[in-house]
Amino acid sequence: MTVTDDRPAPPAETPRRRPNPVLALLRNSWRQLTSMRTALVLLFLLAIAAIPGSVLPQRGVNPEDVRDYFVAYPDLAPVLDRLGAFDAFGSVWFSAIYLLLFTSLVGCITPRLREHVRALRSKPPAAPKRLDRLPQHTVFAAPAGGAPAIAAVLRRHRWRVAVRGDEVSAEKGYLKETGNLLFHASLVVVLVGVALGSWYGWSGNRVLVAGADNAFCNTQQQYAETSFGPQVASADLPRFCLQLDDFEARFLESNGQPEFFNAKVTVDENGGTPRPAEFSVNSPLRLDGANVYLLGHGYAPVVRYTDRFGRSQTSPNPFLSTGDIGLTGEGLAAFPDANVDPATGERDPELQVAFSGLYLPTAPQQAPFVRSEFPTERNPLLNLVAYRGNLGLDAGIPGSVYKLDQRQVDAGRVKEVGTKLLQVGEVWTLDDGTTLEFLGTEPYIVLSVRHDPGSTLLLISSGTLLLGLMGSLFGRRRRVFFRVRPADPAGESSTPGSSLVDAGGLPRVDHPGFADEFTRLVAAVSGAGRRADPDGPAGARVGAE
Amino acid sequence: MSVLSDQLVTFSILAYLVAMVVHAVEYALGNARVRVAPPARELVGAGVGAARGAGSGPEPTVRAATAAQRTAAQRTAARARMAGLGAVAVTVLAALLHLGALIARGVAADRMPWGNMYEFVLTVSFIGVASWFVVLWKRPTLRRLGLLLTLVMVLLVATAELLLYTPIVPLVPALNSYWFIIHVATIVFSSGIFLLGVVPACAYLMRAGYEQGRRSFPYLLAKRMPAAAALERLTFRLHAFSFPIFTFAVIAGAIWAEAAWGRAWGWDPKEIWAFISWVVYAGYLHARATPSVKRNVATWLAILGFLTVMMNLFGVNIFFEGLHSYGGLD
Numbered sequence A: 001m002t003v004t005d006d007r008p009a010p011p012a013e014t015p016r017r018r019p020n021p022v023l024a025l026l027r028n029s030w031r032q033l034t035s036m037r038t039a040l041v042l043l044f045l046l047a048i049a050a051i052p053g054s055v056l057p058q059r060g061v062n063p064e065d066v067r068d069y070f071v072a073y074p075d076l077a078p079v080l081d082r083l084g085a086f087d088a089f090g091s092v093w094f095s096a097i098y099l100l101l102f103t104s105l106v107g108c109i110t111p112r113l114r115e116h117v118r119a120l121r122s123k124p125p126a127a128p129k130r131l132d133r134l135p136q137h138t139v140f141a142a143p144a145g146g147a148p149a150i151a152a153v154l155r156r157h158r159w160r161v162a163v164r165g166d167e168v169s170a171e172k173g174y175l176k177e178t179g180n181l182l183f184h185a186s187l188v189v190v191l192v193g194v195a196l197g198s199w200y201g202w203s204g205n206r207v208l209v210a211g212a213d214n215a216f217c218n219t220q221q222q223y224a225e226t227s228f229g230p231q232v233a234s235a236d237l238p239r240f241c242l243q244l245d246d247f248e249a250r251f252l253e254s255n256g257q258p259e260f261f262n263a264k265v266t267v268d269e270n271g272g273t274p275r276p277a278e279f280s281v282n283s284p285l286r287l288d289g290a291n292v293y294l295l296g297h298g299y300a301p302v303v304r305y306t307d308r309f310g311r312s313q314t315s316p317n318p319f320l321s322t323g324d325i326g327l328t329g330e331g332l333a334a335f336p337d338a339n340v341d342p343a344t345g346e347r348d349p350e351l352q353v354a355f356s357g358l359y360l361p362t363a364p365q366q367a368p369f370v371r372s373e374f375p376t377e378r379n380p381l382l383n384l385v386a387y388r389g390n391l392g393l394d395a396g397i398p399g400s401v402y403k404l405d406q407r408q409v410d411a412g413r414v415k416e417v418g419t420k421l422l423q424v425g426e427v428w429t430l431d432d433g434t435t436l437e438f439l440g441t442e443p444y445i446v447l448s449v450r451h452d453p454g455s456t457l458l459l460i461s462s463g464t465l466l467l468g469l470m471g472s473l474f475g476r477r478r479r480v481f482f483r484v485r486p487a488d489p490a491g492e493s494s495t496p497g498s499s500l501v502d503a504g505g506l507p508r509v510d511h512p513g514f515a516d517e518f519t520r521l522v523a524a525v526s527g528a529g530r531r532a533d534p535d536g537p538a539g540a541r542v543g544a545e
Numbered sequence B: 001m002s003v004l005s006d007q008l009v010t011f012s013i014l015a016y017l018v019a020m021v022v023h024a025v026e027y028a029l030g031n032a033r034v035r036v037a038p039p040a041r042e043l044v045g046a047g048v049g050a051a052r053g054a055g056s057g058p059e060p061t062v063r064a065a066t067a068a069q070r071t072a073a074q075r076t077a078a079r080a081r082m083a084g085l086g087a088v089a090v091t092v093l094a095a096l097l098h099l100g101a102l103i104a105r106g107v108a109a110d111r112m113p114w115g116n117m118y119e120f121v122l123t124v125s126f127i128g129v130a131s132w133f134v135v136l137w138k139r140p141t142l143r144r145l146g147l148l149l150t151l152v153m154v155l156l157v158a159t160a161e162l163l164l165y166t167p168i169v170p171l172v173p174a175l176n177s178y179w180f181i182i183h184v185a186t187i188v189f190s191s192g193i194f195l196l197g198v199v200p201a202c203a204y205l206m207r208a209g210y211e212q213g214r215r216s217f218p219y220l221l222a223k224r225m226p227a228a229a230a231l232e233r234l235t236f237r238l239h240a241f242s243f244p245i246f247t248f249a250v251i252a253g254a255i256w257a258e259a260a261w262g263r264a265w266g267w268d269p270k271e272i273w274a275f276i277s278w279v280v281y282a283g284y285l286h287a288r289a290t291p292s293v294k295r296n297v298a299t300w301l302a303i304l305g306f307l308t309v310m311m312n313l314f315g316v317n318i319f320f321e322g323l324h325s326y327g328g329l330d
Helices: A021-033 A036-055 A063-072 A076-082 A085-090 A092-121 A146-156 A174-200 A406-410 A455-474 A514-528 B002-029 B039-046 B059-068 B072-109 B117-138 B140-163 B178-211 B217-224 B228-261 B269-289 B295-319
Strands: A136-141 A160-164 A167-172 A202-209 A225-228 A240-251 A258-269 A275-279 A285-287 A290-306 A312-316 A329-335 A353-360 A381-389 A414-422 A427-429 A435-451 A478-486 A499-507
Touching: A021 A092, A036 A085, A036 A092, A036 B269, A063 A076, A076 A085, A085 A092, A092 A174, A136 A514, A146 A160, A146 A167, A146 A478, A146 A514, A174 A455, A202 A240, A240 A290, A240 A435, A258 A285, A258 A290, A275 A285, A275 A290, A290 A329, A290 A353, A290 B228, A312 A329, A312 A435, A381 A435, A406 A414, A414 A427, A455 B228, A478 A514, A499 A514, B002 B072, B002 B140, B072 B117, B072 B140, B117 B140, B117 B178, B117 B228, B117 B295, B140 B178, B140 B228, B178 B217, B178 B228, B178 B295, B228 B269, B228 B295, B269 B295
Parallel strands: none
Antiparallel strands: A136 A499, A160 A167, A167 A478, A202 A225, A202 A435, A240 A258, A258 A275, A285 A290, A290 A312, A290 A435, A329 A353, A353 A381, A381 A414, A427 A435, A478 A499
16 A cells, blocks of 8 residues: 555545645745846856866866876875866766756746747737826927827837827837847857767877878777767767878077977878868867867987897887976887897897986086977987886786886886987997987877867857847836826916827836936927927926936 | 066056045045036936936036035135046046057067966056046046046056066967957956956945945045945946956857867866856846845945956966966966
């Protein structure tokens, strides 16, 4: 037996029940949620909730900083992480606030939309009885033609007019509410655009070294880091291949500040014929279904290692910029397959070799050789440390290809076997007779390849948002009423028998210029019937307040 | 040119300082109870570019009062008026020097003078003072706000000169885009108006307290400020004018960010604080449109909004590392 069985069955038995408390609670909560006060509190909360995202490092912006934060605050960081503080804008609390806010917004604008459509389709309301109670009021001699003539003048001034017998009601400024609704509706569409982008969008970052051997094709494995929306599969990626042919960078002579970047590439889309293309900062390469952005650049020293068996391997190794103006690069040249005995084919992990260190495009004249003085290659110098031993690459643990696995060094499995400064063309002979030759460098670029299907929608909705905002801020809804009546026998100066017009004006919003507009409108209306009268508008008497 | 610009900045700070002192003299001499300015003008000022003969109510009373009281107090008031006009004249001079400094800087750098924090603050404060002249032209009765405004100008321009000064360098490639002009110009413009908007907002809060009979420290300062209602309305109109421009600037920034960094919005610290400012100002506009929210609560929101703008300008450049790191300070 369930609880529901206990309920009084047919509603017909008790026609006037007390309202369902659950429904009442829901209704009240809904009213509370859609009230302006709640919306304001939510807006304020939204602003506050955005602050942690700017104070704490964010995974989406800079994952390295988050890692550093974990190292710096080992106790605090995991707690913050559980609270979602390192992904603040995707966290439960941030989402809860904006979802509530948008629910409140929709709940607020839907009835207003209905109301506004009704207002747009209906006539301006009938004039109130006492026009002298309105903020603007005046009495003037009726123009010839009476109410229809007044209505004609108002229509010419682009008012919406309703004539009811001797009364004219007119309203203007519907744009305010239209704009207001458009603005709020656009906000909802913006959110939809953002959602589309995060569900169906994807992005990948990687380094691309110049040269045909280093070209890449657009697959998920080709990226160092990727971020895929939940609705995107690896197979959805558009097909293209990209090869960096040349990279040009110009810098200021005085301080090395970058001035100009340009990447020349060969693109091969959907298996078509390869075509040349160029892109730069601020002008991405726009491909079918993906855009390619230039995020950074640097140098990849090309080194040739000749092992104990006389076999040599050549590789360009992108040395990542350390962030200084001189473009000092930090990187690793690893040779895990070195010293394989050609006779047995046996691989001795203890004889793996790696070189870690700095690349200085313009090395200083004297030590220390740790910081480049200029971003172009005026005095290129490799400052390397050689390591031998098990590099730990076979363990299958994902590690950085730009840094030596420090755990292997700490554990003594990799040993330092020498340091050396190398200029281009220089050969370094290690203690075991193997050699490393510095052949030169290739430029590399850091790419971000992205696809955001929501961006067009975002652009359009931002445009309508702005239009709506302006309409809502600068539009002013106001009403005027005119009532033609026979002149009061005890009236001031009017000739008995002629008609007077009572006019009233009601600004629906704060509108400091309304008094003037009303005066001008009354002047136009009263002058309409008698153009010959030189001082027509002077007859208007305006009562302020 | 660069040296000329630096000297002009120094002179304009001095001129703002002089304007502030002269405004203070006006303030000290002036008596809000005896109005010396022609009443017709005051009333016109209260409307927007009003039809001149519109108001006739209070005029005779004021005239009667002035006729009856041609006393020493009147002469002092006349002097106050002179001082006020003089202060405006000096402010104009300071603004011209300020503009000259900006132009010289732009010519020396061969680009718009908005490339780093120093130039940004100089330009924003210039927009603020230029908009002040527009307000003053439309509503001469608000002249006494000039005291607060020149104080703000002295503080901002001197901060720029003493703490933020950066030698001229060309733009980094990321800034080399026509979006630089669109995005930064609109941000500068709207920030300038927000800056101006915070002046009547503060004055309103003091004046409203004074009008409610409070005579303690900050409220008493507003004894000779313009009427609270006029200040409040000016605050709103400045913000209502600036908010769409700021919105446009943020949208333009998003469009630029899409081209430069591959995403329209990435929660960079600058973007976060622009978002916060936007939300707070949106809150202000909503609060002001809601009758149940008190006007001074709404006005506090406007001031809070400006604080977030300042946070974005100074705080984010100095404390946070982000893509918008063009402050030029090391």
